[in-house]
Amino acid sequence: MTAALRALPTVFSIGLQRQLAYRWNYLLRALFSAVPLLVSWVFWEAVFQGKETVGRYTLAGLLTYYAVLLIVEAVSSPADDDFQISREIREGMLNPILLRPLPYGLYRGALFLSGRCAYLVAAFIPVFLCFFILSRVVHLELASFDILRGLPALFGSALLQFSLTLCLSLTSFWFLDISSLIFLVYSLEFLAGGHVFPLDLLPAPLFTAARLLPFAYEYWFPAAALCGTLSHREWQIGIGMQFAWAIFFLFLAHLLWKAGLRKYTAAGG
Amino acid sequence: MLYFIHLLKLWIIQVRYAITRELAFRANFFAWVIVELAWFVLQLAFVGVVYQHVDSVAGWNRYEMIVLVATNQLIQQIFTAFLMPGLVKLPDLVRTGGLDFLLLKPAPPQFLVSTSSLEIGPLANAGIALIVVLSALHSLAITPTLSATFTYLLLILAGLFVHYALLLALVSFTFWIVQAESVLLGYYSIFQVARLPREATRGWFRVIFTFAIPLLLVANVPASVLIRNAKITPILLFLGTSLSAALLASLFFYLGLRRYQSASS
Numbered sequence: 001m002t003a004a005l006r007a008l009p010t011v012f013s014i015g016l017q018r019q020l021a022y023r024w025n026y027l028l029r030a031l032f033s034a035v036p037l038l039v040s041w042v043f044w045e046a047v048f049q050g051k052e053t054v055g056r057y058t059l060a061g062l063l064t065y066y067a068v069l070l071i072v073e074a075v076s077s078p079a080d081d082d083f084q085i086s087r088e089i090r091e092g093m094l095n096p097i098l099l100r101p102l103p104y105g106l107y108r109g110a111l112f113l114s115g116r117c118a119y120l121v122a123a124f125i126p127v128f129l130c131f132f133i134l135s136r137v138v139h140l141e142l143a144s145f146d147i148l149r150g151l152p153a154l155f156g157s158a159l160l161q162f163s164l165t166l167c168l169s170l171t172s173f174w175f176l177d178i179s180s181l182i183f184l185v186y187s188l189e190f191l192a193g194g195h196v197f198p199l200d201l202l203p204a205p206l207f208t209a210a211r212l213l214p215f216a217y218e219y220w221f222p223a224a225a226l227c228g229t230l231s232h233r234e235w236q237i238g239i240g241m242q243f244a245w246a247i248f249f250l251f252l253a254h255l256l257w258k259a260g261l262r263k264y265t266a267a268g269g
Numbered sequence: 270m271l272y273f274i275h276l277l278k279l280w281i282i283q284v285r286y287a288i289t290r291e292l293a294f295r296a297n298f299f300a301w302v303i304v305e306l307a308w309f310v311l312q313l314a315f316v317g318v319v320y321q322h323v324d325s326v327a328g329w330n331r332y333e334m335i336v337l338v339a340t341n342q343l344i345q346q347i348f349t350a351f352l353m354p355g356l357v358k359l360p361d362l363v364r365t366g367g368l369d370f371l372l373l374k375p376a377p378p379q380f381l382v383s384t385s386s387l388e389i390g391p392l393a394n395a396g397i398a399l400i401v402v403l404s405a406l407h408s409l410a411i412t413p414t415l416s417a418t419f420t421y422l423l424l425i426l427a428g429l430f431v432h433y434a435l436l437l438a439l440v441s442f443t444f445w446i447v448q449a450e451s452v453l454l455g456y457y458s459i460f461q462v463a464r465l466p467r468e469a470t471r472g473w474f475r476v477i478f479t480f481a482i483p484l485l486l487v488a489n490v491p492a493s494v495l496i497r498n499a500k501i502t503p504i505l506l507f508l509g510t511s512l513s514a515a516l517l518a519s520l521f522f523y524l525g526l527r528r529y530q531s532a533s534s
Binding site: 024028029031032033035036038039042043045046047049051054055177180181183184187188190191196197201202203 | 314446462
């Protein structure tokens with residue numbers, strides 16, 4: 001185990017070098033991720049015509065939420081880790097990894113971390129520009145910005161997204177092509193995760209149901225925690241749910257990995 | 270003329286091959302239908318949530334907005350069926366040198382890149398989107414005239430040209446950037462603009478997305494034809510800009526192709 005932990009910085013470094021080799025890809029990705037914010041701004045401005053608030057949000061509050069969502073996405077969303085893992089399993093590329101004294105979950109975790117670091121570097125300028133431009137046009141509600149509650153929620157979101165990605169990808173042991181499954185979960189993450197609109201705009205029963213699902217803790221919860229719109233009690237329940245889901249998916253991934261290895265056929269040299 | 274018939278024959282062969290392949294993987298076919306349907310439901314759910322709080326957005330009521338969103342979905346699904354699968358493979362073909370095999374074939378590279386892959390599944394979702402359009406029109410108590418229906422179909426075709434132009438231009442960046450997978454994310458991100466009511470926009474945003482990249486016209490003009498008997502000026506503007514966009518994207522593709530260096534030995 002100590003040897004495995006000693007190897008992690010090397011895996012991280014290799015992952016980082018691999019990601020930075022395609023830095024233009026990352027920069028483009030970061031730039032394009034700002035477009036939905038622009039679209040939301042234009043659309044919600046039209047919705048707010050002649051209205052002070054929609055639900056409990058002012059226009060500035062809503063735009064702050066979407067802007068903070070960019071930070072959440074940059075810190076916690078996996079890039080193409082799901083497709084990479086799926087390819088490794090499908091094309092028999094696990095062989096060299098299985099021979100190393102390094103648990104696969106830790107190996108992928110180090111690569112996920114390196115990917116996030118590379119993306120954060122690429123996304124820094126576009127995200128900063130988004131905040132700067134928005135703050136010139138609307139009065140962003142940053143006074144209630146809560147780093148102390150936001151950071152654990154951000155970390156929990158990254159852990160949850162990584163563990164969910166791991167579970168989805170490991171189904172490649174049984175299915176030839178899992179891209180449809182991945183995109184189906186993406187759509188659920190977008191809707192039930194609060195990516196398209198803050199979940200508290202939903203009618204109360206739907207909002208309650210959404211908070212029982214893991215997706216709410218991927219985007220909505222960390223964004224709301226950072227914006228400082230949650231009470232301490234709501235934050236405590238949220239962080240508990242978030243880590244409970246993350247641990248559940250990590251455990252499920254462990255079971256899938258064990259079962260999958262029994263089915264895996266190593267092909268090629 | 271004979272040349273175009275030759276290309277049409279080639280395309281029909283590819284469609285036939287795609288149908289055979291899709292039917293061989295029926296589970297995958299249905300899985301993708303469900304995935305695309307889920308994204309459409311997501312858009313409709315968003316409309317539902319917004320109209321819980323307001324009665325009108327930029328002069329569009331709930332059902333008019335549904336016509337707009339479903340029209341956009343209709344165009345996108347037809348595009349996803351016939352042109353998108355081929356285009357998204359270009360970055361991989363360039364990186365691996367697989368483009369060599371297409372360049373050696375006796376047909377224009379742009380045609381082969383655009384039509385080399387097809388998916389039939391999205392057509393089922395295009396059908397669902399059309400049903401949603403008709404159902405929303407029924408709720409608005411609108412029965413489209415024959416000329417409005419014909420114009421709508423013509424504008425759907427123009428919308429396909431805009432989708433095609435944007436994605437072709439984006440994937441052509443692959444000739445300059447080795448790994449350009451993020452361009453697909455770019456396509457989906459930028460195309461969110463097409464779902465906006467044009468009246469909601471103003472200033473430079475409106476000018477850019479009407480004249481330079483005519484996304485604000487893609488679903489707005491056809492939807493307006495059905496709902497509000499759109500004037501001839503925006504229709505002509507849309508037809509003109511969609512053709513220009515497709516031509517410019519084609520030029521950009523060939524400019525990039527000149528930089529292509531085979532990756533194989």
